Amino acid sequence: MPERVELWWARRQFSKGTEVPYPVGSYRDAWAPFPALIRQYHPELNAGITLTQIPPAADVLLLWQCEAGHAFAATPDEQRNRPGRERRRSAWCPECADLARPARALPMRDSVAWPDSPAPVAIAHPVERTVLRARKPKSARTVCPKTPDLAVGEPFHSECAPKPASAIEAKLRADLFARLRVTPGLNAVRVARPFFDHVEVWPDIVLAELRVAVEYDSTGRHGLEHVGKREDADRRKDRALRAAGWEVIRIRTGKLAPLGPHDIQLATWGRRGLDDLIDTLRDLRGPLLVDAYLA
Secondary structure (H helix, E strand, O other): OOEEHHHHHHHHHHHHOOOOOOOOOOOHHHHOOOHHHHHHEOHHHOOOOOHHHOOOOOOEEEEEEOOOOOEEEEOHHHHHOOOOOOOOHHHHOHHHHHHHOOOOOOOOEEEEOOOOOOOOEEEEOHHHOOOOOOOOOHHHOOOOOOOOOOOOOOEEOOOOOOOOOOHHHHHHHHHHHHHEOOOOOOOEEEOOOOOOOOOEEOOOEEEOOOOEEEEEEOOOOOOOOOOOHHHHHHHHHHHHHHHOOOEEEEEEOOOOOOOOOOOEEOOOOOHHHHHHHHHHHHHHHOHHHHHHOEO
16 A cells, blocks of 8 residues: 655665665656656655655656646656546546546526426426447457458558658658668558557558558656556557568667567657667668668
8 A cells, every 4th residue: 555755764874774765866767757747756755855866667656747737646657647638738647637638518407386286396408318339358359451351460551550650750760761762651550459449550661661650659748658558558569560570679768668579769869869770770671681672
């Protein structure tokens, strides 16, 4: 059960036999991918203990304050997983999230007294009635029928694939296809099991001849991308691709930690990043094959 930060800190002082069990900066790299949490954490609300002194896995109850001024208590694990699939900044604060998604109003009722009735009768306004539809269980959901009937692992162009998410991603694609003479225009890979109601996944870049998918990951403008449950989805996507016979290279920026053995950490995309990516492709598929496609 989570304990208050003062009690947790005192217990750590006793168990480690020191006044400062975790020096300032001990967990700076672990918290760096969560800029929204860094902004919401205030040492003065947590006995003067800085966020970099708290292990992300600690079962401790911390006080946070969002940019709107709402204060709330949550453990590090709850906060790190709070964004989920939401893109709104309000997802980091429960109260802001409730305001952003207000509960649907129940039908309004008026109490009226009929002439021959001793007690008021409640009637509902017909225009205010709402129909609540039952959500389908996961087992009853069907996959998108637009995926062509291809062999598992086959690349193709999908009409369901989203558009590029950022200008940097588009630049990465242009730089890479200017360097490698591989088939352009493919944006999906057929997989064996459904992935979010599709039997296809959509890598940022598909290198069909090398059977390598390239992903560009950053925390995004508000620090909500590729963290928490969205990181879990990235891992599922990688597993689906590898099960289909593909390999994945993720270019991780914004101090995001690598997810796979071939991921590349960069401060920003540039010529050096392109060279590192080509070298990683050589390590994966061999220089003889990769160099044959070099422009």
